[in-house]
Amino acid sequence: MEAKFQTFLILLAVLAGTALAARRFNVAPAILLMLAGVGLAFVPGMPPVELPPELVLLMVLPPLIYSASVAMSWREFKNNLRPIVLLAVGCVIFTAAMVATAAHYLIGMPWTIGFLMGAIVAPPDVVAPLAIARRLHMPRRLLVILEGEGLANDATALILYRFALAAIMTGSFSLPLAAGEFMLIVAGEIAFGIGVGWLSLRARKWARDPQVELTLSLITPYIAYWLPEHVGGSGVIATVACGLYVSWNGPLWISSATRLQGIFFWDLIIYLIEGILFLLTGFQMRDLYEKSKAFPLDEIMIATAVVMVVIIVARFAWLFPATYLPRMLSKSLRERDPSPPWQWPFTLAFTGVRGAVSLAAALALPFALPGGEAFPYRDLILFVAFGVIFISLIGVGLTLPPVVRWLGIADAGRHEHVAEHEAEISARRQALEAALKSLDTMTEQKDISDEVIRLLRARHEIRTNQLPDSLDPSHHDVSATGTALTRELIAAERKFIHVLLRDGQITDETRRRIERDLDLEEASLANREYKGAPL
Template identity: 35%
Template sequence: MSATSALLPLVAGSAAVAGVARRYQLSAPLLLVVVGLGVSYIPGVPNYTIKPEVVLPLVLPPLLYTSALDSSLSSLKRNLRPVALLSVGYVLFSTVAVGLVMHAVVPGLPLPAAFVLGAVVAPPDAVAATAVARRVGLPRRIVTILQGESLANDATAITAYRVALAAAVGEGFSWGTAVGHFLLAALGGTAVGVVLMWPLGRLRTKLSDPLLLNTFSLLVPFVAYGAAEAFEASGVIAVVVVGLYLGHYAYQVDFALRLQEDAVWTMVSFVLESVVFALIGLQLPVVLRALGSNYSAAQLFGWAVLILAAVIGFRAVWVWPATYLPFLVSRRVRRREQMPDWTRPVIVGWAAMRGVVSMAVAFSIPETVHDGSPFPDRDLILYLTFVVVIGTLLIHGVTLPKLVRLLPLPQRDPQREILIEAQAQHDASDAAEKRLDELLEDPANQLPGPLEERLRRVMDRRRNGVWERLGAPVSDDTGESADAVYRRLGREAIDTERQTFVELRDSGRIDDELYRRLVHQLDLEEALVAHQDE
């Protein structure tokens, strides 16, 4: 089967399964993996293999870049300590702890190879964790911490993997070399990201053609990743730094271009996320074939249970002290922050699904070491990685939503959120009105009375619309506020205009080019109305 004929069913099937998950509010990563597992046993299905030379440089950068664009730089700064303790401290702790346990239990597994396994299964997956967190309505700070952890932990894990791999294949090991590799990756990746973020940001604001902007946007994560890797630094960190910066200053891009760019990245991330999780499920035949008959079923089952228990258990062992020790040992932390309640370490400790990075790194393990002999227990490492990925997706993916519903989490205060939004809109509208008064003082900006009044009515409606939601009367007939009726009627009017344009085009009274331009303008107006409804 050709590559094209194998790729098209994979992409189409993955998108269809993810669409079903979105339609019925299910966990898309979990459903994709389960369906992939089932499909892998259907006769005639091609043997799909995760290729690290494709996933790491071509799939991981855009996924991380999308997450970074959507992340809050300000929130990450406020939560830098917990994020760093998880993305760096936990990954290194898990690498060593899991490696020591598996070295002690699996006969003949060398310690360097055991540390390779520990590094491979150490990083929780960005997509799976945040998807579940948002779907179940976790508090915003916990979502920020999980998202921040997932942005940086891949870099830590890949660096730890490279250090352990060098020892496993016979290149030698020293603590000085290990620390040097880690600092080069972390500081070098950060430096490359810092160097690139300003010129890329400036170039982004200068592009006025939507086609050029979207092409540029799609190239950014690969440029950042490739530039850092060329200096043997962490491409992952470089991508995250650039993505956080461009996301923070996205307001500098023209609104129409920004809408299109968001739509492009939403589509790209949806397709990539769907495909990679389906690929994880499709790996089972490949992994089992590689194992052969080298191990008994009892051994494989016992080691699978052990590594799952170790991965889950060591997460809790790290999270609880990392949450509370800073408050116990630092007076400054106690002054600046309120000590979190017990529900935060419970949730953060349980939100630890592994994903495509673990599988991709595992498949990148070389088949031989420097002297030409086989890499020790490579097939077993692949199997145990698969077990951890599937096991954590199933266990955490199924139980995390139920756990969140059982915990006494602080409830969101909709009235307070609306009040904050209303005050922000009020301040912005006041500033806009003052600016409008200044502009109208210039004779070159004079407008007829009706047009000036229309501008002021638009600002008044934006200013008053949010306040109205705090306690405005609703219609006895429809149960809607006046602002809601206004938006509904606005959408009806836009629909009528759009249908009229269709009829004019079909009757030949306007050509297709004019039709598309008029409908595009309506689409932008409807996007604004839809945003106000959220």
């Protein structure tokens, strides 16, 4: 137990150091984390660290999916439902079929094994490509589509995976029966996920305690995921539906104290989960290396190369027709949603990074068939899954930034970011005006002293003056200078409060209350600060 705890502390230390290095060299953290995991795996004396598939599929996946769903806008998800479904369902099935075809004719696998491997490597990961895309300030719609695809495609892939595995274990498969079961799973999980979200919000509203509410929020994704998964579904769709319901309805039910603490709580949880997951994925290289000694190396390399080429080609071959063909066939769609420039589907096609879910699905394969014979091609599927994850993560992570620059995608993202920030300033002003009208109404209806009214109006005047009048460089420089000076003033207040505490003029409890107000003010500055989008 002590050795395992020491290994866990080493992983945390490497996670923190790798994050700092990634920020220093402006590299996606996922890339360095996986490379660090591979390096640690071969350090002499380092104990092997396994990646149990149930850890990923039952423990790690629910909070990752739920957190991303809550952070996503239901309106944007709904407005982009067509491309999201085309990618999360259509592209996954198409890719799995193409991998099965290539595996059958080029590698010599049976069709069922080929479809099984296709289901394993078909779904792109949501974490790594989205983190890279956000760093590049790509247009909002591309980010929404990528995030929506990453949330839902695991469900399609895991359902295909179970169908293929059942066909191998039983020796029978019915396409109409599988299609009907697929639709039933989707409908049932959507209804169940919404129900869990509804119950979660009402339980949290009833609790009225931030610690209890955060505990309930942590339990919510597991309730939404585990029950559908236990009865034969995927659990992913239910978790996504639950998260989107909470995202849309939560602001009216969750208190400000819970929301402020929840942001930090969930950011830390997701940071640790994602980081350790990439480290553990890299750690598997050691075990795979030992297994590969008893396996023809050229067969591993050929199979990995074939599958890698197929999933790249399949994604490009699907995305361009899926983008332009519906608009060619539907005039109303063409008028409502004009065709995007070719650079957009090209960028979406280029970001097909595979992640830990693919490796977990490969690790979860049984070692033997019901008759006792070894599961066919199990080790080869495992080698291919890890190779595809490693190559796609490193390849896309290093090449996506120059590709985005070459395509000019970031320029559209910059203009969009400026427009979004201007809309935010306008919304803040309108909200303050609405609050001021409410103050006028309360003044007429209630007996409020002039001193209280002056204080409230002064508060609104201060908040209004904090909003920038323009986003042009000169005004931005003035705002940035004011923000920097305000931070220095807050730091001076902190030093003075510490002096008062040291001299015994205030208690620690008083100091903590004052520091909390200063922390909130500084966090508000960071939240309001406009940041450009240089590549």
